[in-house]
Amino acid sequence: MRILLATEMGFCFGVRRAVEMMTQAVAERGQMVSLGSVVHNPQVVEELRQQGLETINDVSQVDQQPVAITAHGVGPEVLQRLGESGVEVIDTTCPIVTRSQQWARRLGEEGFAIVIFGDPAHKEVRGVVGWSTGKVLVIPREDQVGPLPAEFPSRIGVLSQTTETESRFAAFVKKLLEANMDRISELRIINTLCHATTSQQAATMHLAQEVDLMIVVGGRDSANTRHLADVSREAGVATYHVETANQIEQAWLAGHDKVGVTAGASTPDFAIAAVVERLQAMAPAPATR
Ligand code: SF4
Structure with a gap:
């Protein structure tokens, strides 16, 4: 069995x-809190927790400790409360x-209503919604696009959650225009x-076309x-999403000659290395890029 690695994967x-800034900040201050998880990866969060960085989930939990805002950002009302x-x-x-x-x-400010393609519950999207001063609608999937609310003005701005795929954003915009022309x-x-x-x-798509099994590493x-797991499945290859190496099951590898490994932007290098090591242990093979 050959193990092939995506040419681009892991920490963006x-x-x-963000992790470097928080690591340095907690080393200097001893104890501090992060407003939400630093990254969507439990291993990284735990490592920083051991260094003194606790996670809180709401600005109402802030006491006197320094507070870190995560890479996903926050809305202006949160910044205001922290300032106060x-x-x-x-x-x-x-x-x-x-x-x-x-x-x-x-x-x-320029009079546009905003339509955001993304998950309304995601922290980044909630923050972006907070910055908009006009009417906003968040739509999580392109098949949910329909006529816009009657109270929306005729000038519409469209944004996407940063992590969406190009093809889905393009399909979303097309449907939005068709439904509201x-x-x-x-x-x-x-x-x-x-x-x-x-x-x-793109690297995941490319790799998925070369292999017959994909392991996608990263937080749930x-x-x-x-x-990335969606992209891989859309390419038609058997795909498993794991958070840690020990979740890989021997049975998944049966009958597969080429296994691809990719990882999300919040997955640390050590988690990827552990997955490759486990795959090699299950079916000894060199990992190649
Ligand atoms: S994935 Fe998110 S945090 Fe990473 S570079 Fe892109 S926008 Fe920034």
């Missing part, structure tokens, strides 16, 4: 930057997410997809890891 620059509480804030919002937030605000006077599409995730998706809560 935004997550690496007087605690030190370490903001690790990914610059690409900041760009989405700025567009949400700008479109609202009669009432849209201006449609402004802002490409807020993240290059790091689109190139990981990680949107971009789940999207």
